[in-house]
Amino acid sequence: MTKAISRPTRGFWCGLLLMVVFAGVAVLLAQLPLFKETLRISPLIISVLIGMVYANTLRHKLSPAWVPGLAFSSKRILRLAIVFYAFRLTLTDIYAAGLTAFVYDLIIVTSVILLGVLIGRWLKMDRDTAILTASGSAICGAAAVLGTEPV
Numbered sequence: 500m501t502k503a504i505s506r507p508t509r510g511f512w513c514g515l516l517l518m519v520v521f522a523g524v525a526v527l528l529a530q531l532p533l534f535k536e537t538l539r540i541s542p543l544i545i546s547v548l549i550g551m552v553y554a555n556t557l558r559h560k561l562s563p564a565w566v567p568g569l570a571f572s573s574k575r576i577l578r579l580a581i582v583f584y585a586f587r588l589t590l591t592d593i594y595a596a597g598l599t600a601f602v603y604d605l606i607i608v609t610s611v612i613l614l615g616v617l618i619g620r621w622l623k624m625d626r627d628t629a630i631l632t633a634s635g636s637a638i639c640g641a642a643a644v645l646g647t648e649p650v
Contacts, residue, residue: 616630
């Protein structure tokens with residue numbers, strides 16, 4: 500049986516628009532001299548900070564009708580953005596860094612994941628959470644955690 504596709508509701512669009520506004524604010528803030536030149540903070544980091552503030556303040560005050568748009572942003576758009584972000588690193592970039600840098604990166608990423616899983620066992624965390632946390636720490640932080648969470 501196929502799943503019926505429903506038209507997005509007004510709440511969906513409101514939730515999606517809220518995430519677009521957050522992204523726009525992050526990009527604009529990242530262009531300010533304080534963030535760009537002094538602190539050297541990227542829009543990605545500013546977005547994570549905005550998301551943390553949102554999740555701990557505004558999220559519980561929004562209409563439940565907005566949840567589908569917010570979920571679509573965090574599930575579909577974020578995953579797609581992570582893939583596009585990875586495209587910034589090309590094989591030419593890896594070749595230019597050299598074999599030594601590639602081997603170091605491979606060792607570091609592998610050891611952080613293994614160490615994270617071992618520490619997770621030691622802390623009696625469930626295996627999935629330990630892998631999720633370790634992969635986020637080893638690869639690129641919050642974006643990796645959100646990207647691998649469903650897996």
